[in-house]
Every structure is written in structure tokens, then in C-alpha cells.
Amino acid sequence: MSSQSHGALSPDTLRAMVAGILTTFEHPTLKHNLTALKALHHVALMDGTLHIEIKMPFAWGGGFENLKETTSADLLRITGARAVDWRLSHDIATLKRVKNQPGVSGVKNIIAVSSGKGGVGKSSTAVNMALALAAEGAKVGILDADIYGPSIPTMLGTEDQRPASPDGKHMAPIMSHGMATNSIGYLVTEDNAMVWRGPMASKALMQLLNETLWPQLDYLVLDMPPGTGDIQLTLAQNIPVTGALVVTTPQDVALIDARKGIVMFEKVAVPVLGVVENMSMHICSNCGHQEAIFGSGGAQLLAEKYHTRLLGQLPLHIHLREDLDVGEPTVIRRPDSEFTALYRKLAGAVAAQLYWQGEVIPGEIAFRAL
Numbered sequence: 235m236s237s238q239s240h241g242a243l244s245p246d247t248l249r250a251m252v253a254g255i256l257t258t259f260e261h262p263t264l265k266h267n268l269t270a271l272k273a274l275h276h277v278a279l280m281d282g283t284l285h286i287e288i289k290m291p292f293a294w295g296g297g298f299e300n301l302k303e304t305t306s307a308d309l310l311r312i313t314g315a316r317a318v319d320w321r322l323s324h325d326i327a328t329l330k331r332v333k334n335q336p337g338v339s340g341v342k343n344i345i346a347v348s349s350g351k352g353g354v355g356k357s358s359t360a361v362n363m364a365l366a367l368a369a370e371g372a373k374v375g376i377l378d379a380d381i382y383g384p385s386i387p388t389m390l391g392t393e394d395q396r397p398a399s400p401d402g403k404h405m406a407p408i409m410s411h412g413m414a415t416n417s418i419g420y421l422v423t424e425d426n427a428m429v430w431r432g433p434m435a436s437k438a439l440m441q442l443l444n445e446t447l448w449p450q451l452d453y454l455v456l457d458m459p460p461g462t463g464d465i466q467l468t469l470a471q472n473i474p475v476t477g478a479l480v481v482t483t484p485q486d487v488a489l490i491d492a493r494k495g496i497v498m499f500e501k502v503a504v505p506v507l508g509v510v511e512n513m514s515m516h517i518c519s520n521c522g523h524q525e526a527i528f529g530s531g532g533a534q535l536l537a538e539k540y541h542t543r544l545l546g547q548l549p550l551h552i553h554l555r556e557d558l559d560v561g562e563p564t565v566i567r568r569p570d571s572e573f574t575a576l577y578r579k580l581a582g583a584v585a586a587q588l589y590w591q592g593e594v595i596p597g598e599i600a601f602r603a604l
């Protein structure tokens with residue numbers, strides 16, 4: 235099609251032209267195209283610049299970058315504009331929660347991050363994914379519910395802080411790297427928490443969730459205690475979770491436990507969003523050599539067998555551990571690294587899966603009654 239003089243286009247024609255191109259855009263996060271999603275929020279052509287605003291119901295920073303790269307040239311050609319001024323805004327949908335439970339004040343969606351066994355990198359994944367969701371454009375918080383090893387404060391560099399209580403009843407979350415966070419680790423010593431019986435632990439965690447003064451959040455990432463015992467089952471049943479992730483390593487023993495995690499969530503009707511494979515490859519920090527030291531392909535097979543999906547794979551690399559040890563997760567410390575790109579891809583896949591798998595609660599207003 236030949237270029238047209240931009241002065242000659244009516245708003246409707248312009249919109250139809252732009253929509254025509256955007257409709258053809260395909261991306262792994264899109265089950266239906268952008269027009270079906272009503273994502274084209276604003277189009278205008280002024281002084282040779284084409285202004286386009288895309289509004290999305292789930293965190294979509296990565297998809298948006300891809301959209302710009304893929305369609306800008308065509309848009310310029312078809313509209314005759316000299317430049318495109320792209321804008322992405324979000325109006326993140328609130329999705330149906332397990333058992334239709336009422337939500338937590340201020341929080342639209344809760345994503346539980348679990349693992350069948352300890353030490354597979356659940357907390358590392360939760361914290362980097364939460365920061366990646368924020369980098370993708372969402373308002374994000376993280377709650378460390380891992381009574382057996384509350385490591386989020388260390389990973390966020392906030393271990394010396396304690397939540398204040400402005401009214402003697404609620405806790406103000408601690409802010410770190412732009413994210414609201416609270417942890418069972420701020421409230422009890424590790425030795426204390428370890429000996430809690432199930433009901434005590436679950437009660438404390440429910441309090442932590444409900445009595446934190448969360449700011450308006452699109453996603454609250456919940457770092458669950460590892461395993462599939464009573465505490466995990468009680469939490470999965472009582473927390474108004476939107477969906478759950480199961481983190482595993484490619485080792486057979488971890489995969490067996492990850493399977494138990496999937497089954498546990500299915501039992502209590504928590505939608506499983508998918509599996510995340512951590513430490514899928516070891517990358518040598520000297521030579522870059524990659525080695526599948528824990529085996530390969532297992533998480534993919536597990537996901538297929540249980541009719542879910544592999545949402546991301548993260549390598550085993552010394553930078554990931556070092557960054558967490560100094561309280562500056564890789565997504566913050568190395569925003570342009572290949573690791574951050576992987577976490578952002580995972581975050582985008584999780585946000586999209588949550589949306590497409592869920593059912594939108596129209597017009598719910600998350601209010602806080604104090």
C-alpha cells in the first residue's frame with residue numbers, strides 16, 4: 235500500500251488502519267489478538283507523529299517492546315507519519331479467586347509460588363519474578379510466608395528493618411526496590427517458627443496477609459513454605475489465591491515432589507499456572523560453558539503429564555546467588571543481563587497465563603476499611 239498524506243486521514247480511518255496492523259500482531263502472551271482485547275486505547279496523528287496508547291489487562295512490558303519492533307515500520311508506511319509515539323498503560327484485571335473468596339484489601343491478584351521440596355530456588359524465583367513483574371509495568375508486592383526459612387528480607391536487603399504499626403492493629407509493609415513487602419521473618423526468630431505447629435503457623439500467616447496495609451497492588455507474590463504438608467494445604471485452601479506456580483529443579487527427586495505440589499493445588503481447586511524450572515543449566519562464569527548437571531527435559535515432561543505448562547527456565551549461575559546474598563536481586567542489579575531477560579519473560583508468561591486462565595471479576599474495587 236502506498237503512503238498517504240497524514241493530513242487527509244479522518245480519525246476513524248486512522249484508527250481502522252492502525253487496528254488493521256495491530257490485529258495481525260502475534261505473541262506468545264496473546265491468546266486473542268489486541269483488537270479482541272480492546273487494547274487500542276488511543277490513536278492520533280499530530281504534526282507527523284502517530285500517537286498510540288495500548289492498554290492491557292495484564293502486565294505486558296515485554297509484549298509491548300515486541301509490538302513496537304514488529305509493527306512500527308508498517309504503521310509509518312501506512313499512515314505516512316514520520317514517527318510513532320508509543321505508550322503502554324495497564325488496567326490490570328482482578329481475576330476470580332479460589333472458592334470465590336473475597337480479596338485482601340488493596341490486592342487484585344495473589345500468585346502463590348510453591349515447591350514440592352526445599353532448596354530448589356523457590357524464594358529466589360519468587361523475588362526476581364516479583365521484581366520482573368514490576369519491571370513489566372505492574373504494581374507488585376511480595377509476602378514471605380516461608381516459615382521454615384524466611385529468606386526474602388535477606389534477598390531484598392531489608393533484614394534489619396521491622397514493619398511499623400501506624401494504628402496498633404495493622405502493619406505498614408516495608409518498601410524495597412519499589413516493592414511493598416512483609417515477611418514472617420520480621421516477626422519471629424527462625425528457631426521459633428520452626429517449632430510452630432500447623433494451625434499456629436497458618437494463623438500467623440493469615441494475619442500477616444490480612445493485617446498488612448498493602449498499597450494498591452496488581453499482583454501480590456506469595457512465597458509459600460516448601461513442601462506439601464498440612465500447613466501448605468491449609469494455606470492453599472484459606473488464602474484467596476488466584477493461581478499457583480510450582481518451582482522445581484530438573485532432578486528426578488525434585489520432580490517427584492513437584493508433582494505432589496501440582497496434585498495438592500488441584501485437590502483444593504487452586505488453578506496451577508505452570509511449572510518453573512530453576513537451575514536447568516549450569517552456566518560457567520569463566521567460560522560460559524553450559525551443562526545440564528541436574529538432567530534435562532524433566533520439567534517439560536512433568537508439565538505435559540499434568541496438563542499444565544513450563545512457564546520458564548532459569549540457569550544455575552553464580553551471579554544469581556551473589557546478587558541475592560547482597561540484597562540486590564539480579565533483576566535490579568543487572569537489569570540488562572540475559573538473566574533479567576529470562577525473569578521478565580517468565581513474569582510476562584505468568585501474568586498472561588493468569589489472565590487467560592482466569593475469569594475477570596468486572597469492576598471490583600479493592601477498598602480498605604480501617
Ligand SMILES: Nc1ncnc2c1ncn2[C@@H]1O[C@H](COP(=O)(O)OP(=O)(O)OP(=O)(O)O)[C@@H](O)[C@H]1O
Pocket residue numbers: 349351352353354355356357358359380382383385460512513548549550551552554555556558559
Ligand atoms: N538459579 C540459581 N543460580 C544460582 N544460585 C541459585 C539459583 N537459585 C537459587 N540459588 C541459590 O540457592 C539457595 C537456595 O535458594 P532459595 O532460598 O531460593 O531456595 P528455596 O527453594 O526457597 O529454599 P527453601 O525451601 O529452603 O526456602 C540460595 O542461596 C540461592 O541464592
